[in-house]
Amino acid sequence: MTPFRSIVLLFLLFSATTGRAQNNWEQLVLKELPSVLDKHRNFVAIPNVAANEPDMFKNIAFIQPAFENLGFKVSLLPTTTLPVFLAEKEVDNKAPTVLFYLHLDGQPANSNNWDQEDAFVPVLKKQNENGAWEAIDWNSVNQTIDMDWRIFGRAAADDKGPITMMLTAMQLLKNENIALGYNIKIILDLQEEAGSEGFLSTLEKYKNTYQADYMIIMDGPAHPSNQPTLTFGCRGIATCSFTVYGAALPQHSGHYGNYAPNPIFVMSHLLASMKNEAGRVQIAGFYDGIAITPEIKAILESVPDNEDDIRKNLGISVQDAVGTGYQESLQYPSLNVRHIETSWKGPGLKTVIPELVTAHLDVRLVAETDGAKQIQKIKDHIQKQGYLILDRAPTDAERLQYRKIVKFNSNAGVNAFRTDMQAPLGQKMAGALEAYFGEKPVAIRTMGGTVPIVPAINTLGIPAVIVPMVNMDNNQHNPNENLRIGNMVQGIQICMVLLTMELK
Numbered sequence: 001m002t003p004f005r006s007i008v009l010l011f012l013l014f015s016a017t018t019g020r021a022q023n024n025w026e027q028l029v030l031k032e033l034p035s036v037l038d039k040h041r042n043f044v045a046i047p048n049v050a051a052n053e054p055d056m057f058k059n060i061a062f063i064q065p066a067f068e069n070l071g072f073k074v075s076l077l078p079t080t081t082l083p084v085f086l087a088e089k090e091v092d093n094k095a096p097t098v099l100f101y102l103h104l105d106g107q108p109a110n111s112n113n114w115d116q117e118d119a120f121v122p123v124l125k126k127q128n129e130n131g132a133w134e135a136i137d138w139n140s141v142n143q144t145i146d147m148d149w150r151i152f153g154r155a156a157a158d159d160k161g162p163i164t165m166m167l168t169a170m171q172l173l174k175n176e177n178i179a180l181g182y183n184i185k186i187i188l189d190l191q192e193e194a195g196s197e198g199f200l201s202t203l204e205k206y207k208n209t210y211q212a213d214y215m216i217i218m219d220g221p222a223h224p225s226n227q228p229t230l231t232f233g234c235r236g237i238a239t240c241s242f243t244v245y246g247a248a249l250p251q252h253s254g255h256y257g258n259y260a261p262n263p264i265f266v267m268s269h270l271l272a273s274m275k276n277e278a279g280r281v282q283i284a285g286f287y288d289g290i291a292i293t294p295e296i297k298a299i300l301e302s303v304p305d306n307e308d309d310i311r312k313n314l315g316i317s318v319q320d321a322v323g324t325g326y327q328e329s330l331q332y333p334s335l336n337v338r339h340i341e342t343s344w345k346g347p348g349l350k351t352v353i354p355e356l357v358t359a360h361l362d363v364r365l366v367a368e369t370d371g372a373k374q375i376q377k378i379k380d381h382i383q384k385q386g387y388l389i390l391d392r393a394p395t396d397a398e399r400l401q402y403r404k405i406v407k408f409n410s411n412a413g414v415n416a417f418r419t420d421m422q423a424p425l426g427q428k429m430a431g432a433l434e435a436y437f438g439e440k441p442v443a444i445r446t447m448g449g450t451v452p453i454v455p456a457i458n459t460l461g462i463p464a465v466i467v468p469m470v471n472m473d474n475n476q477h478n479p480n481e482n483l484r485i486g487n488m489v490q491g492i493q494i495c496m497v498l499l500t501m502e503l504k
Contacts, residue, residue, distance in 0.1 A: 025436075028172050029492050034141045036492070037124075037151070037485070040164045041138065044122045044153040048160070050105040050191045056082055059104050063188075066167050070174060072186070077206055079198035085188035086209070089180070096503045097183040099212035099462060101453060102163050102219065103192030106155030113479040115152075122153035125482075133480075147486030150471075157474035157483040162218040163188070165469060165488065169495030181500045185212055189453070192219075196452045203459045212462055214425045216498065217451065220468035221476065225304050226487060228433045228441040228494055231466035232426060233418030235330065235364040237450045238371035240378060240410035243358040244270065244387075245394060250343060250352040263357045264342065266404075271337060271359060273385055274378075279320025281335045283381040289368035290332055292323075299421065299445055300327040330446050333374060334364040363413075366446060371412035382406055417454045417464065418446055425463050425503075432501035433494065469494055 029036075046062055047055045060076070067074050067087040076083040085104065109119035115133065116123045124140065125133040126149050133150070140149075166186070173180065187210070189199045203210070222229040246263040247256070275281055292300075305326050311319065323329035338361065342354035363374050383389055387404040394405045419426065421443060433441045447466065457464045469491035470476075471484040 025172070025493050025496055026489075028176065029168075029489050032168065032172065033145060033485075033489065036164065036168050036488070037141045037145075038138075040151065040156070040160070040483075040488070041122045041124075043160050043164060044151065044156045045120060047120045048104060048106045048155050049108050050082065050194045051108075053082065056105065056190050060085060060190075063104075063163065063167070066171075067186070070167070070170050072184075077202060077209070080201040081198040082190040084199050084202055084206075085190065087186040087188075088184070090183045091180045092183065095182045096213040097185060097211075098503070099210060099215045099460075100166070100184065100186045101189065101215065101217045101456075102166070102186070103159045103189040103196075104163070105190050105193050106158060106160070107193050107477045107481075109154040109479070109481075115480055119154040119479075119481075122151050122156060125150050125152055133482075145485060147484070147489065149485045150482040151485070152480055152482045154481055156481055157221075157470040158476045158481065159192070159219050161470045161483045161488065162491065165491035165495050166218065168492045169499055172492070173496060173499060178500060182503050184499075185210070192452060196456075199453065200455055203456055207460065210456075210460055212460075214503070215457065215460070215462040215464040216429075217453070217464060217466045218469065219451065220447065220449065220466060221470050221472040221474055222468045222487065223303070223442040223444070224472045225442065226471060226484075226490070227304070227439070228437055228490070229444060229468050230426060230429055230433075230441050231444040231447045231468060232421050233367060233446040234416060234451050234454070234466065235334075235366055235446060235448055236369075236371060236414045236416035236454060238363045238365060238375050238411060238413035239361065240363070240375055240408065241358055241360045242382065242409070243356050243393075243407040245356050245399065245405050246353060247355050248396070248399060250350075250355050253351045253353050256353055260353050262353050264354060267340070267357045267359055270382065270385060270387075270406075274335060274381065280322055281333075283335070283377050285377055286335070286374070287332055290366065292328060292331060296331070296445070297328070299443065300325070300331070303327050303442055303444060327445070330448050331366060333366055333369045335378075336362050336364070338362050364448070364450070365413070365416045367416045367418035369416070371415055375410045375412060379408060379410075382408065414450055414452060414454050415458070416446070416450075417457050419463050419465055421445065423463055426465055428501055428503055429465060429467075429498060432497050436493070436497045467494065467498065 043062060046059050048059050050056060064074050072087040072089045075086045077086055111119045123135050124138050126136050126146060128134050189196055191198050244263045244266045247260045251260045274283055307325055310326055322332050337359055340359050342357045344350055365371055379389060387406045388402045389406050389408050393407055398405060430441055469487060471487045474483060475481045
């Protein structure tokens with residue numbers, strides 16, 4: 001049996017077990033798969049941390065010819081920092097335009113924490129019978145390819161995986177003389193992992209350049225089932241930190257224990273007043289505006305989550321009692337204590353009563369909430385507990401006058417977005433994917449993470465849908481980031497479906 005025939009048969013078996021409809025695009029993808037994986041390997045091998053400007057331009061030099069060979073006009077739009085990579089292709093001046101957003105940069109990587117010598121030297125791995133990932137020769141891709149093999153390397157999944165999928169899909173369509181369904185603009189953000197400063201600084205200047213009828217964001221992981229997934233919104237984030245005080249200086253616990261108040265206990269009472277034991281926020285009005293109607297509940301329950309598996313993977317016996325399940329919990333704003341610190345940060349322990357303690361919190365926002373208003377609710381709650389609230393450290397006179405003092409700092413952050421799931425874009429995408437794969441895609445109303453380009457969605461006023469395609473367990477932002485080959489194969493087909501769908 002020839003290697004290619006083995007590949008095809010293996011994938012047909014894989015597809016049959018997942019209930020996917022067959023289409024000749026699968027064979028087109030599989031035929032080119034060894035070449036695609038080799039290109040992706042070379043792409044991932046170029047370090048892409050935004051702080052290293054020369055490396056980012058090496059990444060541009062690698063992909064720009066690919067876009068130009070596909071007939072795209074490529075521009076590097078100047079910003080306050082790194083440029084924005086923009087590729088444009090008009091197929092019909094009467095057709096709608098879709099703006100695709102992906103990012104070219106990745107998270108920094110400390111190779112010492114990876115199970116390979118260099119995070120930017122991609123390694124092909126398979127899982128052994130004990131569940132461990134072991135390296136295999138890259139020449140293996142020229143033989144029978146297992147869809148569960150993975151490419152390990154920084155940015156292999158986030159977000160170079162989707163870039164490779166898009167470029168491959170467009171090249172295959174071009175090879176088959178299959179027309180694109182609409183005009184296309186593609187933004188590659190060079191600083192997404194660093195906050196998208198450059199891209200966001202251009203929104204007013206290049207608003208007309210970016211203008212489109214719809215926006216598709218290709219980032220993030222698909223549902224754990226690896227079914228095609230459409231995500232219609234994401235949570236935002238606001239942050240705050242507050243400090244409570246004891247004595248003016250750290251005190252010896254032998255001399256002043258039982259006399260000088262310990263601010264850690266003061267902080268513990270303050271934080272405990274914000275949430276009950278079941279995990280629900282007790283701050284007045286924190287959940288205002290959230291309504292889970294029967295229609296919304298049906299949408300949330302249609303997501304094929306396994307709550308027992310989620311709790312097992314997290315290692316918890318009971319979830320917080322905010323929503324009835326994982327998807328419903330994401331529809332509410334959350335309050336999280338992400339870090340607590342005192343003045344002593346050195347090695348070892350000391351028998352001291354700290355002079356202060358600071359708590360750092362984040363608030364995950366939903367479409368019904370505003371970051372500034374949620375922060376104000378926290379501030380009002382602290383004030384109701386009897387605290388004098390300052391934006392600076394207290395003076396000696398204030399320490400002597402007030403028993404309860406808080407220094408409060410905050411950032412309203414980035415608000416959430418959510419696109420109507422019944423709007424034309426989502427309906428067209430879902431219909432096209434169902435027609436091809438033979439089953440409805442998983443529809444996520446709101447995902448938990450925050451996309452830093454939400455201001456762009458709101459400023460441009462474009463209906464936006466997120467299309468996550470990489471495997472959920474890709475170790476995004478962590479050591480041993482990886483991309484499952486089966487997700488690469490499926491992702492290319494997803495791109496082909498979406499690029500040819502009818503939007504008129």
